[in-house]
Amino acid sequence: MNISAAAEGFSAEPKTLVESAYRALRRDIIEGTLAPGEKLRVEHLKDNYGVGAGTLREALSLLIADALVVSQGQRGFRVSPVSLEDFGDITRTRVMLECEALRQSIAIGDDAWEANLVGAFHRLAKAEEKRIGSDAREEWEERNRIFHEVLIAACPSRWLKHFLSILYYQAERYRRLSLYLQPIPRDIHAEHEALLQAAIKRDADQAAALLAEHILMTFRSIEAIPSEELNRKPAA
Amino acid sequence: MNISAAAEGFSAEPKTLVESAYRALRRDIIEGTLAPGEKLRVEHLKDNYGVGAGTLREALSLLIADALVVSQGQRGFRVSPVSLEDFGDITRTRVMLECEALRQSIAIGDDAWEANLVGAFHRLAKAEEKRIGSDAREEWEERNRIFHEVLIAACPSRWLKHFLSILYYQAERYRRLSLYLQPIPRDIHAEHEALLQAAIKRDADQAAALLAEHILMTFRSIEAIPSEELNRKPAA
DNA sequence: TAATTTAAAAATCTCGAGAAAACGTATTGA
DNA sequence: TCAATACGTTTTCTCGAGATTTTTAAATTA
Structure with missing residues (x-):
């Protein structure tokens, strides 16, 4: 996905929970399960994806690189809108x-x-x-x-x-x-x-x-x- | 920096510690203070930048988007190498x-x-x-x-x-x-x-x-x- | 000496709880 | 009726501590 990913063989099996959450989120956004513009509440999502809040935040940060998630300071994360x-x-x-x-x-x-x-x-x-x-x-x-x-x-x-x-x-x-x-x-x-x-x-x-x-x-x-x-x- | 940044007026004053750390790290990498390929030990850096470990990890995750930092699962972060x-x-x-x-x-x-x-x-x-x-x-x-x-x-x-x-x-x-x-x-x-x-x-x-x-x-x-x-x- | 094994040390990754900010609702006043 | 304010709830942001994994170093053996 990101350039380091391509470089480091990131695409193998996920080795950390952050990466698992990252992939699951990416899939759900691309498939549309998480709708465009939808608010991504960390407290809710952490249960759905079975990880802690910090871990989920980190996964969401990675998704910003792919422009699938946007964030506004102090106002959380959202699925990138579409047009x-x-x-x-x-x-x-x-x-x-x-x-x-x-x-x-x-x-x-x-x-x-x-x-x-x-x-x-x-x-x-x-x-x-x-x-x-x-x-x-x-x-x-x-x-x-x-x-x-x-x-x-x-x-x-x-x-x-x-x-x-x-x-x-x-x-x-x-x-x-x-x-x-x-x-x-x-x-x-x-x-x-x-x-x-x-x-x-x-x-x-x-x-x-x-x-x-x-x-x-x-x-x-x-x-x-x-x-x-x-x-x-x-x-x- | 990232596309959300451009969209959301990210370039204003930093509103969160994550963003402050992100900017400080970005500056230090671009200026060369943090050398190419250098290992970025969270436990050390968190003191230098005056934030917690989780916060610093999040900032580093954002820098992956800019390809200034690379990460290998379970082996931490590094400044992107140069060639x-x-x-x-x-x-x-x-x-x-x-x-x-x-x-x-x-x-x-x-x-x-x-x-x-x-x-x-x-x-x-x-x-x-x-x-x-x-x-x-x-x-x-x-x-x-x-x-x-x-x-x-x-x-x-x-x-x-x-x-x-x-x-x-x-x-x-x-x-x-x-x-x-x-x-x-x-x-x-x-x-x-x-x-x-x-x-x-x-x-x-x-x-x-x-x-x-x-x-x-x-x-x-x-x-x-x-x-x-x-x-x-x-x-x- | 070189290679393997073992054990200690360090670092990463992860989670849950507490402070600060944003949001929604109800109340007040014109 | 509408606007503005105040309050309580929700959510985000942040930190410190514990569990795994990796790394380093020493010790053992061929």
Whole structure:
């Protein structure tokens, strides 16, 4: 998640309660269980997540790094609010950074990278087959994230990848918040496949164009939803 | 610093001890008082900064967001290590993002923005005159940061500005770490002035080129320093 | 001597309780 | 009726002390 995380292998098993709470909270925010703008009362939440108040505060502090939580001095923590404007910003910034990272990745990536990419695409495709059930959905989300991650894995810029990781989770949250409104209508599988082919052909221009369209598409589909619907889960 | 900070007016007076400790620690890391890679023992530091252990841990957690501190589960906190490679990455990423932000700012900025820019440049120039003393140096650093901030202030992307804020502090740390090795030889004033003129003339291409050169110059001057010198302050 | 084991020391991580601030409600007055 | 004030409740913020884990150092053995 954060840059130290990527560096230190943070993504292994959680070793401390702080990290467990951090992950549980992050999942709940991205899934929408904790609604945008909702107040995060430490005294209540510490029981839900089975940790002490100090520990929970620390986990919440870490989530500020991911911009999933905001805090105002002496007024506690809140889930970051959402807005169409913000999602637009996230989308445009992501297009800009991710296309650049993809170009670098395509330019530098070796055979091992290609192999990883094909593997990630295959695992994603497998997850697309079994469409039913909440677990299957979680699995698809995870593999989709990894596919995007592997696409830019050969990009040498740790900072670019760090920022993109933050933006990806942000975008995932928006995607999920709007999901109960609209089932996935697009042929995402075809988009991913075209992306894979372009990457392997080392056609950076085409790959970047496909990626940009891929990312923008999600935004457009959500943008089309009437704003009243989006604000149904109130910002507390 | 973090995106909530920008949003919530975090930059006013510190309202909690956590925030005071956060700022003091951030300053000490950027200035180099706390050396790269140095272990940050909570039990020791809590006395230095006059806060409890839990409070200090929370402040350190916030610094992870800025990538000035890293943590390994069960093995405490450390000041983020430095490397020439990392500084190169920071520089290139910053060039990419800041040029884009500047273009947008120039395209959108109105008269008020221009006025702010002229004002920021003027304050910076004033600070350049009185070159002596540690306070004068601090003042110059602050005004230099604000000048760069105002340059891109009209850019509508909060995320771009958020990432740039992080990168700016990172770059400032590198600049200061190498400062005792080399006094500022370049005519930075002239660079800033040219930048200002290009911005006001709304010449986005020229402004972006000047900005890129401006940022890259600092990297080159540090890159030229033999690596033994840079590693003089060991990474613990 | 070098490697392994053991034990002491230090540091991290965690929790619960107390002070300060913010919030909500009821009361008062115009 | 509305605004302002005062009070009580809730919540945040903060600290110190105890349980695990890591680190350091010494002792033992091959």
